[in-house]
Amino acid sequence: MAAINDLLRQIPDTSLRDRLEQEFARLSKNKKFGLVFEEHIPECTPLYDVPVKRGSTVALKTGHINDLYTVLKIEEDIALCRNKTTGDTRNIPVSELVSVAQFGEPIFPMLQPIAAVENAPDSNLWHTIIEADNYHALQLLEYLYPKKVDCIYIDPPYNTGARDWKYNNDYVDSTDNWRHSKWLSMMQKRLKIAKRILADDGVLITTIDDNEYAHLWILLHEIFPNLTHTCITIQHNPGGTQGKKFSVTHEYAIFSYSSESTIFRKQHTGGDVYNLRRWGSTSGRYEGATCFYPVILDSNYNIIGFGDLLDEELHPTAQVEYNADGTIYVWPIDKNGIEKKWRYGRDTVESVKDRMFIEKRGNRIEIILRRESEPPKTVWTDPLYNAEAHGTDMLKTIIGGGFSYPKSLYAVHDALLFAVSGKKNALIVDFFAGSGTTLHAVNLLNVEDNGNRRCILVTNNEVSDAESKALREQGYQPGDPEWEKHGICRSVTWPRIKYSILGKRDDGTILSGEYYTNQTVSKEVERSFYQLGFIDNPTELTTNAKKQLVSLLRGKDGKSQLPQSLVKADSKFIVSDKHSATILFDVNAVNEWLEALEDQDHITDFYIVVKSAATFKEIKAQVSNLLGPMNVTLQVKRPMSDGFPANVEYFKLGFLDKNSVSLGQQFREILPLLWLKSGAIGRRPEINSDEEPDMLILPQNGFAVLVDEAKYAEFAKKISEVNNIKVVYFVTNSEEAFREMTDGIKIKNTYQLYRDYIDNFVLGSRRDS
Structure with missing residues (x-):
């Protein structure tokens, strides 16, 4: 019915349109129960970088994106176009047209490099930002990482009725009778593909507020019936909104996970640590027969084990003993030299080893014990989750400008912490990336525990409503460089990520402020x-x-x-x-x-x-x-000026001609995809010469490509001489040849180009349509 509603708006005869709308409204009053929503006219994406040519599906740059034409021919920059709905033909200047991709049609994506930042030259880890409509980007991610994503974190538009999101290139506001239905249709299409990239033990985190919470809750149960869904309430606005009846202080994060998933526990911080050594009236050595033994450290002061109980008549030479084999013994002796006892007996202390850390205090070493970790609660009220202080204000500190309702860095950080803290090589995707908080949080999480987690952000380059009006008044249109530089990806997401990694802005000014980390340091005070x-x-x-x-x-x-x-x-x-x-x-x-x-x-x-x-x-x-004395645990802060040891590639999603791909004429354009599919290891390879190579062997990137199958013998020999090749691509039209070449190199992950690439997007489009 929503599709009919959209079509009715296109009827030029106002009297007929009014009569039809009245009849339609009468028929649509039938009550429906459950999550019932319209599929709507398929979404379309304008492709400003794709040239208009014969056979293209196009729309007027100044018209409605769903008013589609087919280009019949082009003569002297004038296109003869047939309207796909009415069948009428008209001549339109090519400069006034934009190519359009309809959802459900096969697309053949490529990635156009835009920029990069490298602040960890010794690291092979590279994050990715993709400027694109997230539906097409998800289709690409399904090709790159089927069932391989450890965590998907998304913050979709909340559909509050403000002009904060678009459906089919039109803002959806409170006057749109179909805004909830359009929102659900938009989310359903994307979540269906997200389901196909989420690993079996992966976690999906979706943030939302009351406007669409109930609908989303049911939609998640329908698309992911085998997952458990847990709703977390986050106090992100302690001051509350200025509502007429209630002052809203919260939003939600829905965690969706399987029986194979792990929701990691959070370590205690603050005052939740204590000395392993006992003190007080019953803390003496001989009041605990099994509690006097050494804690053993290696030469780097890591706790590696526990020694045997010491005979009652024997005594350590000091609180810290350095042994000839490089090990270090730490005994429960207080600062007055009195032999005490540990809190745990020798037979039980192994169970708490993972909660121990050391504090070096002069010539003494104290063994500190964190209290046992606990599962996340379903209500989060930490002041660090305040979206104004740690979202809006932080973003202003970094890029000097504003963005509507960015998340608190720490709310996102903690959500990811529960999903991937035990997975230091996790792959994390956010396809509603907005200002880029998710990648920012991943960098903070990595620096806290020396992780190697990789993040992929996807966001469009939408210009705000106010800016788009101002730009149109100045004569600019979408696709113009002046227009595009004001888009969210180029003016907010990329600068935020770049500046936060480098610790400084393009003009050389240093970022001020500090990050709160989950690292702690213990200090002894009276x-x-x-x-x-x-x-x-x-x-x-x-x-x-x-x-x-x-x-x-x-x-x-x-x-x-x-x-x-x-x-x-x-x-x-x-x-x-x-x-x-x-x-x-x-x-x-x-x-x-x-x-x-x-x-x-x-x-x-x-x-x-x-x-x-x-x-x-x-x-x-x-x-x-x-x-x-009392052990006070202080939260370690990290200066923003320190930046992060991280690398990021920024791409724009483009589209290739299927015929050119089939003929193997797009290798240069496909190469960034191969790098990503192989794990985005090391600096992205480039082809500098005009000639296409016979082969590429890239141990620094972990993959190799055979372009000319006649060179297979030479290729196989070279492959056998290197150790780091984990993925191999063969360019061949013969499935039999592909199988034979795969058998000859004994490498598990092999792909047939360009058949594998083409089939993925042809079959995927059929499944999604």
Whole structure:
């Protein structure tokens, strides 16, 4: 029905159009249940770089993209065109026409290099940005990476009713009765192809808000019936929107994953670490028969294992012992030289090895233990997810300009963290890339854990509504260089990625600001003690007076440190597992208080109600001896000026003529695709001569191509002499020859050019249409 609605708009007779629209509206009132939406007229993409020639499907640059013509002939830059709907013919200047690709028609893509940035010359890792309509780019990605993508992260248009996205080159706004249906049609086409590139253990992450959440939830269940779908609520706007009824502070991230997928757990940070060595009244060596043994480090100070229990009559020579074989023993001895014990016995310590790290403090080495990791929660409220502070403002810091509603870098980072933190070589795709937050987050994730994850961004080069109006008034049209430079990919996505990698802008100015990382450093500090000596008779404090006293206790952030509800009628002190402060009302209960404080490592502030300074100092010493110093874990920050050790290639999606491809005349244009299909390893190879080579053997890129099959013997010999070739392409029209050549080189991944390439897009278009 939506297709009929679009066609009705093209009827020039207003009276007839009005009558038909009325009848159509009456017929369309029939109630439908479930996720029912129209397929709509197939989407079309204008191809400004594809020349108009005889047989081309075209549209007027200033007309509707779905008002299509077929070019019958061209004479003196005038094209005779037949309208595909009415059959009428007319002469149109070629300069006023644009070639059009209809969804469902076979396309033969190529990648035109636009720019590159290399800030890790010693790394073989190269990210990719593709400027393109994401539907055609997804068709390309299906050829390159079928079932090979570890994570797809997308932030599609939220369809709020603002003029923020287009369907068939027209903005969809709140007045469009079919805006939800068009949105679903658009998403369905893309998610169907995304399903074919997602690995069996891959994770799809889709962000959305309330406008389309319910529809998307059902659509995901229909397209991915075998996946589990979990909705995460993210507080991205703590201040809330200025709504009439409610102030909205959240959006959603839907995680879709299979039984084979892993949702990784998040390591604790902040104060969630503690010393492996025990302290306090029961921390001595001989109070734990199985807890005195060495933690063994290698010469690079990596924890490699644990030694045997030491006989009771033997003693280490020092807290840190350096052995002749290069290993290092670390014993549970405190800074006063007193032999203590580890928190875990020798028979259980292996289970927590992965949570240990070391801190070097002078000539001492402390073994620090992170608390056990935990699965992600379904509500995220970290201040770092604030999209204004860590999305909009960060983008302004980097490129000096704005972009509508970029995601917080850290919200995207953490979403990817749960999907790929255990996959350091993961392939990540975002085909609604917008300002490029996903690639930015991948670079941050890689630098935190020395990962080698690769990211592919796809975004169009759409010009905003306001800018497009201004450019048209100046006489520019889509496809003109002046128009294209204002598009999102060229003016936002690429500069952001380039500047964030280099740590500086094109004009040489250095990026200011810092990134928050998930790396931490532990620092030992003393706990804070406060004498409350202004009370004359502490033992006579009433319950109400104690509550008033507790209400006065404020932390550095100005917030109350203890709730008054913890005060009971007989409270002599307060010790809580959930609060970082404690108070002793009655010094006569000091021993009972100290016993309650045993192992309460999280308590940082101690309030003691006592008039005597000497008594206060004595109790302070007892607490210090019991709990020892405090390990404060600080989050490591990374200066933006440091950039990232990463490399990126920026391409624009183009299209080739099928006949030329079939004849093997487009090798130069196909070569970037072969590089990507082989893993985008190393710097992209180029052909510098005008002549097509007989063969290419590229161990630095991990692939080889035999162009002239008559040279097979020479090619096979050269292949056998190198070790890094993982993928081989044979240019041949004979399937039998392809099989024989494949058998002769004994390399697993081989492809037949150009048959493999052509068949993929012909069959794919049939399946998608």
